[in-house]
Amino acid sequence: MSNIVAIVGRPNVGKSTFFNRLVEKRQAIMDNMAGVTRDRHYGYAEWIGKFFTVIDTGGYVTGSEDKFESQIRKQVKLAIDEATAVIFMVDVRDGITGFDKEFANILRASKKPVFVAANKTDTPDKAMLAAEFYELSLGEIYPISSENGSGTGELLDEVVKTF
Ligand code: GDP
Ligand code: MG
Numbered sequence: 001m002s003n004i005v006a007i008v009g010r011p012n013v014g015k016s017t018f019f020n021r022l023v024e025k026r027q028a029i030m031d032n033m034a035g036v037t038r039d040r041h042y043g044y045a046e047w048i049g050k051f052f053t054v055i056d057t058g059g060y061v062t063g064s065e066d067k068f069e070s071q072i073r074k075q076v077k078l079a080i081d082e083a084t085a086v087i088f089m090v091d092v093r094d095g096i097t098g099f100d101k102e103f104a105n106i107l108r109a110s111k112k113p114v115f116v117a118a119n120k121t122d123t124p125d126k127a128m129l130a131a132e133f134y135e136l137s138l139g140e141i142y143p144i145s146s147e148n149g150s151g152t153g154e155l156l157d158e159v160v161k162t163f
Contacts, residue, residue, distance in 0.1 A: 004054075005086070007089060008076060008103060010100065014147070016056055018117070021149065041055060042056075047156040048156075052163065055079070057078060069102070072102055084163060086107060086110075088107055090116060090118055092118045092121050093120050095132055101136070104138055120146075122145045
């Protein structure tokens with residue numbers, strides 16, 4: 001069976017940016033030609049010789065707060081059911097939000113390995129902000145920048161160890 005990494009988190013934290021960075025360049029080019037890149041939520045990735053499928057769980061949330069809640073549950077359920085490992089993405093600029101706590105509660109109860117990626121840590125001076133997320137009680141925090149790639153290698157090194 002193939003390994004699956006799900007990226008979960010509330011909207012705008014940078015899940016799709018990370019997903020696009022991860023998935024094979026060749027595949028991205030092919031999808032561009034087909035004109036479907038924006039709607040793609042499954043991709044194929046490789047890190048230090050290990051191949052895996054990546055799920056970008058975002059992009060569906062619209063409407064009321066109730067709807068938002070049910071979407072969170074759907075996303076996390078998908079991650080728990082399908083994933084070998086889960087990357088839980090948060091935003092260092094915003095700090096911990098109520099929705100982050102909701103995600104964390106459900107993920108903490110799961111038996112899947114969860115990796116907290118403190119995204120938008122673009123520069124070393126922001127790294128100290130990532131420490132706030134230890135409060136989520138999900139173990140190690142990985143400060144990353146999906147935009148410039150910093151910290152993503154350290155995160156992926158640990159993620160692929162779960163395969
Ligand atoms: P998603 O809703 O979680 O999929 O988030 P997106 O990937 O669509 O990103 C939301 C916004 O955050 C976009 O404007 C991105 O350019 C921006 N963004 C994503 N990653 C980073 C990052 O590492 N640093 C900064 N500064 N902005 C980022
Ligand atoms: Mg997205």
